[in-house]
Amino acid sequence: MNILVVGLSHKTAPVSIRERVAFPPTAMEKPLHEMRALPSINEAVIVSTCNRVELYATSNQPDVGIHQLKSFFASYHGMDLEELESHLYDYQGADAIRHVFRVAASLDSMVIGEPQILGQIKTSYGYAVDFKTVGLILNRFLHKAFSVAKRVRTETNIAGNAVSVSFAAVELARKIFGTLDGKKILLIGAGEMCELAARHFLNNGASSITVTNRTFDRAQKLADEFQGRALPFEEFTESLHQADIVLTSTGAPNFILTEPKVQEVIRKRKNKPMLFIDIAVPRDIDPKVNKIDNVYLYDVDDLQGVIQANLKGRQKEAKKAEQLIEQEIGKFHDWLSSLDVKPTIVQLRRRLQEIQQVELAKTFGNLQNLGAKEKKAIEAMTNAIINKVLHRPTCILKGGHGGEPGDNFVDPVRVLFDLPAISADDDMRSLETTGD
Amino acid sequence: MIMNVLFFKITLLIYFVSTVLYLLTVIRQRETAERLGFWVLTGGFVVHCITLVVRYVESGYAPLTNLHESLSFFAWALVGIFLLVELRYRMAVLGAFACSLALAAMIISGISPKEVNELNPMLDSWWLPVHVTLAFLGNAIFAVSFGAAVMYLLQERMLKSKKFTAFYHRLPSLEALDDLNYKCLSFGFPAMTMGIISGAVWAEAAWGTYWSWDPKQTWALITWFLYAALLHGRLNVGWRGRRAAILAIIAFLCLFFTYLGVNLLLPGLHNFNALEGM
Numbered sequence: 001m002n003i004l005v006v007g008l009s010h011k012t013a014p015v016s017i018r019e020r021v022a023f024p025p026t027a028m029e030k031p032l033h034e035m036r037a038l039p040s041i042n043e044a045v046i047v048s049t050c051n052r053v054e055l056y057a058t059s060n061q062p063d064v065g066i067h068q069l070k071s072f073f074a075s076y077h078g079m080d081l082e083e084l085e086s087h088l089y090d091y092q093g094a095d096a097i098r099h100v101f102r103v104a105a106s107l108d109s110m111v112i113g114e115p116q117i118l119g120q121i122k123t124s125y126g127y128a129v130d131f132k133t134v135g136l137i138l139n140r141f142l143h144k145a146f147s148v149a150k151r152v153r154t155e156t157n158i159a160g161n162a163v164s165v166s167f168a169a170v171e172l173a174r175k176i177f178g179t180l181d182g183k184k185i186l187l188i189g190a191g192e193m194c195e196l197a198a199r200h201f202l203n204n205g206a207s208s209i210t211v212t213n214r215t216f217d218r219a220q221k222l223a224d225e226f227q228g229r230a231l232p233f234e235e236f237t238e239s240l241h242q243a244d245i246v247l248t249s250t251g252a253p254n255f256i257l258t259e260p261k262v263q264e265v266i267r268k269r270k271n272k273p274m275l276f277i278d279i280a281v282p283r284d285i286d287p288k289v290n291k292i293d294n295v296y297l298y299d300v301d302d303l304q305g306v307i308q309a310n311l312k313g314r315q316k317e318a319k320k321a322e323q324l325i326e327q328e329i330g331k332f333h334d335w336l337s338s339l340d341v342k343p344t345i346v347q348l349r350r351r352l353q354e355i356q357q358v359e360l361a362k363t364f365g366n367l368q369n370l371g372a373k374e375k376k377a378i379e380a381m382t383n384a385i386i387n388k389v390l391h392r393p394t395c396i397l398k399g400g401h402g403g404e405p406g407d408n409f410v411d412p413v414r415v416l417f418d419l420p421a422i423s424a425d426d427d428m429r430s431l432e433t434t435g436d
Numbered sequence: 437m438i439m440n441v442l443f444f445k446i447t448l449l450i451y452f453v454s455t456v457l458y459l460l461t462v463i464r465q466r467e468t469a470e471r472l473g474f475w476v477l478t479g480g481f482v483v484h485c486i487t488l489v490v491r492y493v494e495s496g497y498a499p500l501t502n503l504h505e506s507l508s509f510f511a512w513a514l515v516g517i518f519l520l521v522e523l524r525y526r527m528a529v530l531g532a533f534a535c536s537l538a539l540a541a542m543i544i545s546g547i548s549p550k551e552v553n554e555l556n557p558m559l560d561s562w563w564l565p566v567h568v569t570l571a572f573l574g575n576a577i578f579a580v581s582f583g584a585a586v587m588y589l590l591q592e593r594m595l596k597s598k599k600f601t602a603f604y605h606r607l608p609s610l611e612a613l614d615d616l617n618y619k620c621l622s623f624g625f626p627a628m629t630m631g632i633i634s635g636a637v638w639a640e641a642a643w644g645t646y647w648s649w650d651p652k653q654t655w656a657l658i659t660w661f662l663y664a665a666l667l668h669g670r671l672n673v674g675w676r677g678r679r680a681a682i683l684a685i686i687a688f689l690c691l692f693f694t695y696l697g698v699n700l701l702l703p704g705l706h707n708f709n710a711l712e713g714m
Contacts, residue, residue, distance in 0.1 A: 161605070172595070174609060175591070175595065175604075175607075175609055175610065176595065176609060176610050176611065177609060177610075177611050178608075178609035178610075178611035178612045178615075179609075179611075270674035270676075271674045271675065271676050271677060272676075273610065273611070273677065290596060291596075293677060293678050293679060294676065294677045294678070296595055296596065298598070302598045305598055306598070306600070309600055
């Protein structure tokens with residue numbers, strides 16, 4: 001049994017292609033069933049996000065399977081395969097496992113370490129569960145991928161430092177103030193960026209938000225949203241000294257805060273530190289303000305600089321994550337290769353023969369005066385029992401049962417008879433020759 | 437007689453290990469190393485306490501009279517203060533600094549003559565432990581505040597210039613460092629003040645004069661004025677952050693000179709050798 005991956009991502013396809021092959025989340029049943037119905041495909045999962053569209057499947061004929069998946073991918077969206085082919089990648093076996101683990105751990109994301117992708121794969125898997133297109137292998141596989149992603153997240157610092165403007169601002173504030181608990185925020189201007197940043201500050205413990213804007217109504221509206229206070233624009237400088245963190249994003253053509261003004265404010269605050277985040281272009285705050293003691297001013301470019309540095313840090317962490325994933329691939333691959341029908345039948349027979357040998361030795365030990373003839377008869381009888389017991393399981397493993405393929409019974413059988421996992425290095429041929 | 441030296445060597449070794457652990461924490465960012473470093477250092481501190489007690493028993497007087505004893509006691513106070521700080525603030529970088537400083541003091545102490553000499557009769561007074569303990573408590577606390585101030589300035593510069601090195605993520609917040617600096621000042625200053633006063637009272641008892649403008653006294657007074665100015669600035673003028681950190685650094689350098697520079701460079705009553713010759 002082989003795991004297959006066919007798909008495209010932001011790395012191989014422009015958005016003009018990605019948007020044409022996306023699967024809308026509201027209509028997943030049809031594509032999942034059609035994919036599952038492909039003759040070479042046993043299980044199906046479709047992951048569709050704005051940065052990637054991928055098909056995960058299992059198949060006994062990997063090469064045929066990949067071809068059918070590609071054709072399905074193109075024809076489902078009414079495209080020619082030739083047009084799509086150059087954007088598609090495909091993986092099987094260990095490469096497929098590696099790819100999905102990397103995607104889930106956010107190593108393949110546009111922003112390395114971003115957390116959304118894991119949730120998106122979970123949702124996609126949820127559809128496949130709802131529409132019953134996943135079985136034993138993809139179930140186990142995706143759960144493994146989720147736990148690998150979690151391990152990567154906790155054991156490396158891949159999601160450690162902020163890579164968005166608003167998180168970078170929160171992180172800076174933490175570096176200055178230690179904790180954000182009880183800190184007061186002043187929003188000057190009601191831009192979208194400011195609003196987002198303010199929300200992050202509130203979520204991280206800031207106590208209150210005051211909003212001021214040239215049109216008072218908008219300030220009031222935004223203040224209501226944050227359960228804060230609105231301030232007429234003309235009056236904000238008077239209460240500036242009460243704010244610990246100031247976010248500005250007005251459309252003003254000139255500086256609305258100058259060095260002497262902030263100097264005055266900081267004196268009024270007895271030098272308690274202040275953080276100014278100026279997201280406006282053109283800038284709202286005179287850059288000279290940064291020279292004042294205990295005042296820290298960051299504009300958009302400064303924040304971008306912080307983000308770039310953090311991204312570099314994430315790339316370093318990603319290297320650690322890759323190593324971690326390699327370990328996990330080995331483990332999963334071992335489990336997967338033990339799922340093949342043939343070695344399972346061989347192992348099952350061997351397991352029963354082991355029991356037979358032990359019990360025979362015990363019985364013969366107790367019954368000392370048995371002749372060679374009697375011993376032979378008892379052996380033949382126990383052989384017959386083994387064959388009878390094994391007949392039905394062997395048939396089902398080989399030919400399937402109740403519409404389910406034999407592969408699906410491999411794992412239950414292995415659990416019931418406690419068969420040890422076959423490691424990938426084991427010589428499978430030696431098993432085959434001794435068995436059948 | 438040899439017991440205290442044996443314990444001293446064990447202490448030195450443990451301090452070495454904890455210094456390595458704390459440096460590892462800072463360089464490689466390993467949290468386990470930090471926790472381990474803390475417990476190893478705590479163990480070293482306990483052994484150090486035993487060292488001091490054993491030396492006291494073996495010599496019969498408070499072991500605070502020569503360079504060996506003095507530096508060992510300073511390291512002991514520094515480690516003790518740092519452990520207290522670490523309980524509350526968890527600052528691995530400060531640990532690397534405090535451990536290195538304590539280790540350096542221990543090494544110099546280790547290569548200084550360690551024999552127990554006959555106690556100079558002039559020092560044979562219970563003012564000796566009182567005066568020296570208070571003074572050294574102040575020294576150790578101000579050493580911690582010096583470390584915090586350096587860390588503050590490093591980080592402040594990075595935040596202002598917006599150029600961050602890998603070190604940036606290992607530093608505690610500015611607020612925590614400034615707070616630590618202030619706490620150190622508010623405990624270190626009374627200790628130092630009482631150290632000076634107890635010294636003056638002892639001087640009156642021993643030599644009949646409170647103040648004789650001995651170089652140590654003069655420098656201690658200069659240092660005291662610097663810290664007094666810093667405390668005043670913080671309490672009444674609203675100094676904090678960078679300015680307070682710079683002054684804490686200057687004052688500590690002055691204190692450092694008062695402690696070692698005066699003894700080693702200038703002749704006077706506090707000179708270890710001078711006392712022996714009297």
